Amino acid sequence: MTEPTTWETFTLDRPEPGIAVVTLNRPERMNSMTNTMFVELERVALQLDHEHDLRVVILTGAGKAFCGGFDLDDADGLSSMTPMGMLDQQELAARALSAIRSIRVPVIAAVNGAAAGGGLSLSLAADIRIGSPAARFNAAFVRIGLSAGDLGASWHLPRLIGPARAAEFAYTGRFIEAVEAESLGLLNAVVPAESLLDEALAMARLISANSPAGVQLSKRALHANMEVSSYAAALELENRGQALLTRGDDMPEALAAFKEKRTPKFTGR
Numbered sequence: 490m491t492e493p494t495t496w497e498t499f500t501l502d503r504p505e506p507g508i509a510v511v512t513l514n515r516p517e518r519m520n521s522m523t524n525t526m527f528v529e530l531e532r533v534a535l536q537l538d539h540e541h542d543l544r545v546v547i548l549t550g551a552g553k554a555f556c557g558g559f560d561l562d563d564a565d566g567l568s569s570m571t572p573m574g575m576l577d578q579q580e581l582a583a584r585a586l587s588a589i590r591s592i593r594v595p596v597i598a599a600v601n602g603a604a605a606g607g608g609l610s611l612s613l614a615a616d617i618r619i620g621s622p623a624a625r626f627n628a629a630f631v632r633i634g635l636s637a638g639d640l641g642a643s644w645h646l647p648r649l650i651g652p653a654r655a656a657e658f659a660y661t662g663r664f665i666e667a668v669e670a671e672s673l674g675l676l677n678a679v680v681p682a683e684s685l686l687d688e689a690l691a692m693a694r695l696i697s698a699n700s701p702a703g704v705q706l707s708k709r710a711l712h713a714n715m716e717v718s719s720y721a722a723a724l725e726l727e728n729r730g731q732a733l734l735t736r737g738d739d740m741p742e743a744l745a746a747f748k749e750k751r752t753p754k755f756t757g758r
């Protein structure tokens with residue numbers, strides 16, 4: 490698939506081999522989400538998911554916000570939509586965020602500012618979140634008559650920050666600023682604004698130096714085992730993954746490199 494030269498709602502950069510940076514690019518509207526953005530996000534996620542040489546995706550926002558959620562200027566026409574039309578609208582957005590979350594390689598959100606409403610949900614679709622001091626999270630939903638059952642937010646939040654804090658966050662609609670977000674685990678780290686992307690790139694390099702197959706099956710195990718109901722089912726999933734990896738090229742290469750005291754050359758096969 491030849492890569493399109495321009496995207497309307499974001500930019501796609503490749504600062505170095507194996508790393509893709511997707512930057513939401515509607516800064517004048519706080520990178521708020523439109524149907525075009527949902528369609529483009531799903532498309533680029535599916536495109537990136539099929540790139541064998543890709544190791545990490547970084548997701549960030551242009552300007553002062555990460556993402557302000559659904560574009561409220563587009564909300565006017567919603568009231569005239571039929572119920573099924575509204576369901577289609579929700580599912581269009583949900584497919585986009587599901588596609589981002591399902592990218593086989595790790596996704597790091599570099600949260601450069603406010604992540605509100607659907608922007609919070611989008612940040613939660615990433616595996617890892619690194620924030621600048623301007624990073625702030627807001628389940629804006631209840632303030633505009635919606636529910637925090639939005640684009641995966643009600644699934645991620647109890648798992649990430651615990652049921653009671655998730656409830657407080659969802660019901661009050663208050664902001665969680667960067668320092669509190671880090672203490673809750675909503676952010677992995679808070680770093681100076683001017684080095685946010687560099688820090689995300691540094692983490693991406695650490696990940697890229699490891700076995701691609703090992704990293705990707707680790708992501709599959711971590712995601713799948715948040716869904717399974719039992720320890721036994723989790724072990725079953727893990728056993729299959731390890732059995733696959735021991736039949737691949739990366740593990741013997743890693744063992745050989747260890748013995749020869751050299752850096753392994755992983756292929757992900």
Ligand SMILES: CCCCCCCCCCCCC[C@H](O)CC(=O)SCCNC(=O)CCNC(=O)[C@H](O)C(C)(C)COP(=O)(O)OP(=O)(O)OC[C@H]1O[C@@H](n2cnc3c(N)ncnc32)[C@H](O)[C@@H]1OP(=O)(O)O
Binds near residue numbers: 553564567578635
């Ligand atoms: C009413 C229901 C509408 C949604 C219905 C959904 C139907 C189905 C849609 C598909 C499924 C998606 C569902 C989605 O996930 C739901 C949501 O996202 S709901 C939550 C929507 N977002 C918000 O409520 C957040 C609103 N914005 C803010 O709280 C703040 O702007 C901010 C993001 C925290 C940033 O604050 P500040 O830094 O102080 O900046 P300002 O507030 O001064 O804003 C600057 C500028 O940007 C404009 N802007 C900000 N957010 C949005 C937005 N979401 N849409 C459009 N424009 C936005 C703001 O108006 C200012 O513009 P200016 O006044 O300078 O022209």
